[in-house]
Amino acid sequence: MTDISQLTPSPPASTTGRPFSELPLSPAILATLQQLGYLTMTPIQAASLPVALAGHDLIAQAKTGSGKTAAFGLPLLTNLNPRRFAVQAMVLCPTRELADQVTQEIRRLARSADNIKILTLCGGSIIRTQIASLEHGAHIIVGTPGRIMDHIDRGTLNLEALNTLVLDEADRMLEMGFNDQIAYVAKHCPAQRQTLLFSATYPEGIARLARQFMRTPQEVKLLEQHEESKIRQRFYKVEDGDRLQAVATLLKHYRPVSTLAFCNTKQQCRSLLEVLHAQGIKALTLNGDMEQRERDQVLIQFANRSSSVLVATDVAARGLDIAQLEAVINVDVTPDPEVHIHRIGRTGRADQDGWALSLCAPSERNRIIGIAKMMHIEPEWHELGELNSEDEAPLVPPMVTLQILGGRKEKIRPGDVLGALTGEAGFTREQVGKITVTDQSTYVAVARNIAQEAVRKLSAGKVKGKTVKVRAL
Numbered sequence: 001m002t003d004i005s006q007l008t009p010s011p012p013a014s015t016t017g018r019p020f021s022e023l024p025l026s027p028a029i030l031a032t033l034q035q036l037g038y039l040t041m042t043p044i045q046a047a048s049l050p051v052a053l054a055g056h057d058l059i060a061q062a063k064t065g066s067g068k069t070a071a072f073g074l075p076l077l078t079n080l081n082p083r084r085f086a087v088q089a090m091v092l093c094p095t096r097e098l099a100d101q102v103t104q105e106i107r108r109l110a111r112s113a114d115n116i117k118i119l120t121l122c123g124g125s126i127i128r129t130q131i132a133s134l135e136h137g138a139h140i141i142v143g144t145p146g147r148i149m150d151h152i153d154r155g156t157l158n159l160e161a162l163n164t165l166v167l168d169e170a171d172r173m174l175e176m177g178f179n180d181q182i183a184y185v186a187k188h189c190p191a192q193r194q195t196l197l198f199s200a201t202y203p204e205g206i207a208r209l210a211r212q213f214m215r216t217p218q219e220v221k222l223l224e225q226h227e228e229s230k231i232r233q234r235f236y237k238v239e240d241g242d243r244l245q246a247v248a249t250l251l252k253h254y255r256p257v258s259t260l261a262f263c264n265t266k267q268q269c270r271s272l273l274e275v276l277h278a279q280g281i282k283a284l285t286l287n288g289d290m291e292q293r294e295r296d297q298v299l300i301q302f303a304n305r306s307s308s309v310l311v312a313t314d315v316a317a318r319g320l321d322i323a324q325l326e327a328v329i330n331v332d333v334t335p336d337p338e339v340h341i342h343r344i345g346r347t348g349r350a351d352q353d354g355w356a357l358s359l360c361a362p363s364e365r366n367r368i369i370g371i372a373k374m375m376h377i378e379p380e381w382h383e384l385g386e387l388n389s390e391d392e393a394p395l396v397p398p399m400v401t402l403q404i405l406g407g408r409k410e411k412i413r414p415g416d417v418l419g420a421l422t423g424e425a426g427f428t429r430e431q432v433g434k435i436t437v438t439d440q441s442t443y444v445a446v447a448r449n450i451a452q453e454a455v456r457k458l459s460a461g462k463v464k465g466k467t468v469k470v471r472a473l
C-alpha cells in the first residue's frame with residue numbers, strides 16, 4: 001500500500017468550537033482525539049456524529065477537507081468489538097488513493113485501541129495476497145466496490161458480523177459507474193446494519209442509490225460558505241484563443257507556490273501542460289490512464305512543493321486533500337456553480353489566504369451569473385492587460401523531489417532519510433521537506449539549491465546501513 005498520509009496535514013478551520021466530549025465516545029477515543037489535535041468538531045462532524053452515534057442511517061454532504069472521515073470513522077470504531085475477530089465495518093471508496101487516505105485516518109483514530117486490524121482491498125493489487133490477508137482476519141475493510149464484489153463472489157470475504165457499511169465519496173462512485181457494484185455489495189451485507197453515506201456534492205443519483213438499501217436515513221447537508229476574507233476571487237475576461245497563455249500570465253503575476261488549475265476536458269489539460277512547459281513552468285497533470293505509481297509520483301511532487309502547478313479535470317482532482325494551495329485557477333469556467341464553489345474551496349484553507357482566479361470567455365458569461373447568484377457575490381472583473389508578466393523572473397518551485405530506490409519493503413522510515421541528510425551529509429532540518437515512503441521508493445523534498453549536492457551525498461553515503469540509488473525527479 002502506498003502511504004499518502006503525507007498529503008493530508010491541513011486541518012479544516014474549526015470555527016464552531018463544540019468539543020468532542022459532548023458525544024458518547026469512549027475515554028480512550030477522546031484521549032486520541034486530543035493527541036491528534038482535534039480540539040473541536042468540524043461543522044459536518046458536529047452535525048452528523050450525534051445522528052450516527054445514535055445508530056441511525058445517515059446521508060451527509062460536505063465539501064472536501066471538512067473532516068468527513070472522522071464523521072464515519074468514529075461511529076464505526078464505536079460499534080466495533082476488538083475482541084471479536086471478524087469484519088464488523090466496511091468502507092467503500094472510489095479509488096485506491098482515497099481508500100489509502102481513509103485507511104490512514106482510521107488507523108490514526110484507532111491507535112488507542114490495541115490490535116484493530118484494517119485491511120485495504122482494491123483493484124490493481126494481487127488478489128491472492130488479499131485472500132491470504134483475509135484468512136488472517138480483519139476488523140475493518142476499506143476498498144473499492146469492484147474488488148470487494150469480487151471477494152464476495154469468491155467467498156473469500158465473510159460479512160456475517162458486519163454492523164456498519166460506509167459509502168465514502170458516493171457522488172464520485174456514481175460518476176465512475178459503480179452503482180450496480182455498490183448495490184450488489186450492500187445486498188450481501190446483513191440487513192441489520194447501519195449504513196452511512198458521505199458525499200461532497202448531492203447529485204440526483206444519490207437519493208436513488210440511498211433508496212435501494214438505506215433505512216429511513218437522516219440527511220445532513222452543509223452548504224458551503226467560504227469566508228470571503230480568505231478566498232479572494234477574481235474573474236478575468238479572455239478570448240478563447242488566449243486562454244492557455246493567460247494561465248501563464250496569471251502565474252507569473254500572482255506567483256503562487258502551488259496552484260491547482262482546473263480544465264473541463266482532458267484534452268485541455270494536455271494542451272495547457274504543453275504551454276506551461278514551453279514557458280519553463282513546472283507543471284504536472286493527473287489523468288485516469290496513468291498507472292498508480294505515476295499518480296503517486298505526481299501527487300507527491302505537488303504536495304511537497306516541487307511542482308508549481310497541478311493541472312486536472314474535476315474528476316481527476318476529486319477527493320484529494322492537498323494542503324497549502326495558494327491559488328486555484330479555473331482555466332475553463334464550469335457550467336455547474338456548485339462545482340465552481342467546490343473547486344475554489346480547495347484554497348484559502350486553515351487560516352491562509354487563497355486566490356481563486358477564473359478565465360472567462362464571452363460565451364461563458366452566463367455561467368458567471370449563475371455562480372454569482374449562488375455565492376451571493378458581485379463578481380470582481382479584471383482585464384489581463386492590467387497584469388505585467390513580461391519582465392518577471394521565472395516561476396520556480398522552492399523544492400526538488402529526490403527519489404530513493406527502496407521503501408517500505410526495505411523497512412526504510414522517514415527518520416532514516418532525515419538522519420542521512422542531516423547527519424553525515426551535513427544539511428539542516430530546514431533544507432529538508434516532506435518525506436514520503438511508498439512500497440518500493442522513498443521520496444524526499446529538499447531545497448532546490450542543495451538538490452544536486454544532496455543526490456551526490458546520499459549516493460555516496462548510506463541509508464539504514466545500505467548504499468542506495470538516488471535521482472532527482
Ligand code: ADP
Binds near residue numbers: 070
Ligand atoms: P474530507 O473527507 O471531508 O475531505 P478529511 O476527513 O480527509 O476530509 O479531513 C481533512 C483533514 O482534516 C485531515 O487532515 C484530518 O486529519 C483533519 N481533521 C478532521 N477532523 C478534524 C478536527 N475535528 N480537528 C482538526 N483536524 C481535523
Ligand code: MG
Binds near residue numbers: 065068168319
Ligand atoms: Mg474524504
